[in-house]
Amino acid sequence: xxxxxxxxxxxxxxxxxxxxxxxxxxxxxxxxxxxxxxxxxxxxxxxxxxxxxxxxxxxxxxxxxxxxxxxxxxxxxxxxxxxxxxxxxxxxxxxxxx
Numbered sequence: 001x002x003x004x005x006x007x008x009x010x011x012x013x014x015x016x017x018x019x020x021x022x023x024x025x026x027x028x029x030x031x032x033x034x035x036x037x038x039x040x041x042x043x044x045x046x047x048x049x050x051x052x053x054x055x056x057x058x059x060x061x062x063x064x065x066x067x068x069x070x071x072x073x074x075x076x077x078x079x080x081x082x083x084x085x086x087x088x089x090x091x092x093x094x095x096x097x098x
Contacts, residue, residue, distance in 0.1 A: 003058055004054065006078070009038065009054060013054070013085075016040045019040045021090045022039070023039040024075055024093045025037050025093075025095070026072070026095055031061065036055075037056070056074075076093070079091065079093040
């Protein structure tokens with residue numbers, strides 16, 4: 001399930017003061033839910049409270065495997081979009097899940 005539109009994701013990243021480092025990852029929220037998350041930071045090292053975390057897609061783990069495949073596909077799509085809009089930022093994608 002998409003939590004934010006593409007434009008909303010781009011606007012959220014732009015609202016961060018200096019989005020030099022951007023990570024797109026899959027986070028396991030519970031044994032039943034995983035999410036695609038965008039983390040934005042000014043520098044490579046994250047300091048508590050200085051980064052921005054944006055939840056953009058959610059999938060249930062107990063449902064069929066198609067939903068996890070869609071989650072990964074959406075993560076790849078949003079990674080390309082972010083790289084296009086932020087060419088001078090370090091964009092890293094870690095879309096690994098069981």
